[in-house]
Structures are given as structure tokens and as C-alpha cells.
Amino acid sequence: MVAPRRPHRRSPTAWAATVLASLLALLWLTPLLFNVMNAVKSQRDFMQGSALSWPHSFALWSNIAYAWTTAQLGPGFVNSLVYASVGAATAIVVSALAAYALAVLRIRGAFVLFFVIYSGTIFPFQMYLIPLYKAYLSTGLYDTHLGLILFYSAIATPFCLFVLRNHFSTITPEVREAAQLDGCSRPGILWHIYLPLASPSAAVLFLFQFTWIWNDLIFGMTLASSASVRPVMAALATLRGVYGGTDVPAVLVAALLASVPTVVLFFILQRYFIQGLKLRAVG
């Protein structure tokens, strides 16, 4: 139940709260502000002035070019676009199929099977790293695009299954039986009836899993090493180690660039972000 929307408070305490909130908001924006300010400086300008001084140069484009090409953030960025979209999409498709088997076709042992898959959400990531690394080395999946796509699809699957299974089980069985009478096949029913009905959930899931894969550091760092395969956050972390002491503006630009897709998604889909957060909280 959502309470009816109440008007804004107008008392003196409300105004005091607004002032305090404004100051705090300013404090929250300050770090970003100074990072942007220093990210546009040329290397020389940066070395000469203090971290607080206003930029005397505008080297944003050359800093971007440097971070993208010389420091090799570019390949990581493109890789992560692929990993995040393909991984999230694969997880949703695979989960939709599984949710159909569990919630609609009601296979024997559905609950146990669900629980086995869902248990993939409870372990800290450290539980997977060593065996994955060893297995990836011995099967040739190490440092390959396919290896990362498979892993990201796998780790996104349990939560997608949880949400889609819940969604599918709220859809009344009469819908399916009517379709069956009309001669619709089993895959047809999933494709034409269940998936469209679950598309709002699927959209939020895609957004959330995309963001998660995009932001992943630890698996990218463990399962890939070369600049042409590793994802964006692993590239950024390396960059900080290699260039962090020498070309600060370029590293700051890289950190800001690496956040562009998720920040853009955030502004477009703010509402869904909050919805996704709520999903997480109850999941």
C-alpha cells in the first residue's frame, strides 16, 4: 500500500531542513566537481597548479584520446559493452526458459531444483575464484571473450530466475490452457504469452545485470589479462597502478569515462533503478 502523496512541509523547520540538505548536497557534489576540474587540465597545467586551482588549459579531448588509446581503456570499454549486454541477455533468456519449466510446466522436484540454482546467489565471490581460474587455464577459456561471457551469464542467472519464476507464477494457468486449446505449442506459449507479460520485470533485470557486469572488477581481473579481452573496470584498475603516479588527469578522465554508461542509464531510468533496488532488498 502506498500512502497518498502528502504536500511538502512548509514550516520553519522544513526550511531549515532545506538549507541543511543543500549544504550536504553541495558537499556530495564537491568530489565530482574537483575530479572533473582536474580531469580537463593538461599534464603541465596539473603539475604546476594545486589540486584546487582552476584549470588554465582545456585538454579534455587529448586526455580522452590518451586514456582511450595509449592507456588502453578503449578496448576494455568495448569489451564490457559486449559482456554486459550479451551476458545480461543470455541470463534472462536462460532464466526465462528455466522459470517456465519450474513455475508453469511444474516439473517434478521444481522447488529443490530452484533452490539449487538460487544457491548461486549466497556465496561471496571469493568462493568461485580459485577453481574458476584453474579450470579456465586448463580448458583454454582463460583470457577469452567467450570465457567472460559464459561466466557473466552464469552469475547473473540465479537472480533472474528468482524474479522471473515469481513473475510467471503470478500468471493464471487459464491463460496457458486457452492458448493450448488454440493449438499453441509449448515454446509458443512461452514466447507469445509469458515473455511479453514478464517484459517489465525483464527490462529491470536487464538494466540491473548490465550495470552489475559493467561494474565488475574481481572476475575481470582474475579471468582475463590481456588488454584486448579484459573488461573496463579491470583496465581502469591497471591504469591506476601503471599511470596513477604519472598522468593523473588521464587517469581521472578514464575513471569518469568508465562511469558514463551507468550514469546515463541512471538518468534515463532512475525510476527503474529504485525499483531494482527494491527487488534486491526483498530478494
Added chain:
Amino acid sequence: MKALPYASTADSHIAHLVRRHRQHSSPLAAIGPYLYLAPAMILVAGFLLYPALDTAYLSLTNAHGVSQPKFIGFENYAAFFTDPAVITSLENTLVWVIATLLFPVGLGLAVAVLVNRIPGENLFKSIFYLPYAVSLTSTGVLWSFILSPYGVLNAFLGAVGLGRWAISWLIVPPANTYAMIGATTWQSMGTNMVLFLVGLKSIPAEPVEAARVDGAGNWQTFRSVTWPLLRPFTAIVVAMAVINSFKVFDIIWVMTQGGPYRSSETLAVTMYRDAFVLFQSGYGSAIAMFLSAIVISLTVVLLRTSLREEVA
């Protein structure tokens, strides 16, 4: 084949018969439904569950580098007690847990109450929530610059005449851990604020107004009406924050790599260093198991709490 619970109408009865006919018409039909489950099961079993089980096994061996692992029982676990790296790491992890409750969570609640129903609420909400869209890795890079010896913070301290407070924030323990907690607070306070705001909006107006009519001040109203009604939300936010703070890794790896001299490691970082820098995979697995035991028991507590709240 289960009986249909709603088999009263002729239509659904026919549907039932049609389905039965289909399911028994070919041998493939019996395993058909399982094929839908297969891709998910293969992915999860192969990439998550098998590795987790293997880690459990490795934790009982002396696996390191390339040599053949030997079974050594619980020796790795026993070694925790005398390993200064693990002891420091456990202490730091507890500092992270407590500080996470004070700052991202406590401040999140305070800011939620502050901005609830004031003019410009949505703008404030977006500003505080925005850093959450910045990844922890980027946050780590950006804050490393702010906290570096010639970074923004020290320049600011110098400018306002507090230059003697300026230190190498990421080098000196325990300041390095506190500095990283600060960066994390900046990144994650907004998510807690958003969840608390959802909670505040769900509180009905009547009890709050009744308390005000009875002459209760702001603080009294909050303490005796809002806070108890917010409890289910608080329970979830606190549990999520505690579980996440046990798992903190990215920001530390980027900002200090757990150093200098392993002074700012948490359990997740210690595991990574032992396994992938020092190549002690058996020992690293044991740390992973220890961390999992903590996280999983907390998750069980969370699930039980939230289930109980739902029933109540």
C-alpha cells in the same frame, strides 16, 4: 499428474485432457520440460556450484603454486589464529562493518528524514543517489586522487590553515581504512537513503499527526512513532549493509591493494592476495570458506527476519 484445482469448467477440463494426451504421446515429452531447465542448470552448476565445492575441498589441502595438493585436514583453518595478516584483516573487516552501520546506514536514515517532503526533494534524492551509478572501481580512482598527498583534501586543509592535519591518507594506518570508508560512504549512502525514503513514504499519516496533536516535538515523534514503524525497512537495510561490508573488495583493491604491509586488508582482500599474489590456493580457499560461513549465516538471519516481518 496433479488434478486441476479449478477443473470445474468444461474448457479447462478439455485443456487438461489435451495436455495429458500431448505429454504421453512421445517419450521425448517426458523429459521435454527438463530441457527448458538444462541451460540454466548447466551454467550455474558449471560456473558457480562446482567452483564453490572445489574451494571447499581445496581449503582442506596445502595446494600452492603448481605442486600436487595434499590433504591436510583443518590445518589451514588452524593457521588463521597465528597469522598476523588474517588477524589484522579480521579486525579491519569488523571496523568496516561497524563504520558501515554508522555512516552509510546511519547517515542514510538521517538524510532520508531530512529530505522527506521538503521542497526540492526529488533533486536532493538524485544528487545523493547519483554516486551509486559510479562504480566502486571509479570511486576508488577518483578518491585516490582526492586523498593523495597533493590531492584535493590536503590542498583544502592547507588553504584553510589546517596544513598540519594533512597526512598521506592512504599510507598511514588506521587512517587509510577510515579514508576508504569515507569514499564508500560517498558512494553508497544514497542507496540506503532511497530505501529509507520508501519506508518513510509507507508510514500512514494518522499516527504521526496524532502524535503532533498530542504535542510531541519532532524528535519525540520520530522516536516513538516513525522509528518503530520503520523497523521492517531498517532491518533489511542494516542486514544488507552488514553482509556487503563483510564482502568489501573493489574499493580497497583500487585504493591501497590492502597495503602498505597488508595494513588495510579485509577478509576478501586477504583471500585474493594469498591466492593470486602469493599463490597459496589452499590457504586462500580456507579464508574464502571462513568468509562464506560468516556471510551465509548472516544471510539466513536476514531471510528469517524479513520473513517474520512479512508475517507480522
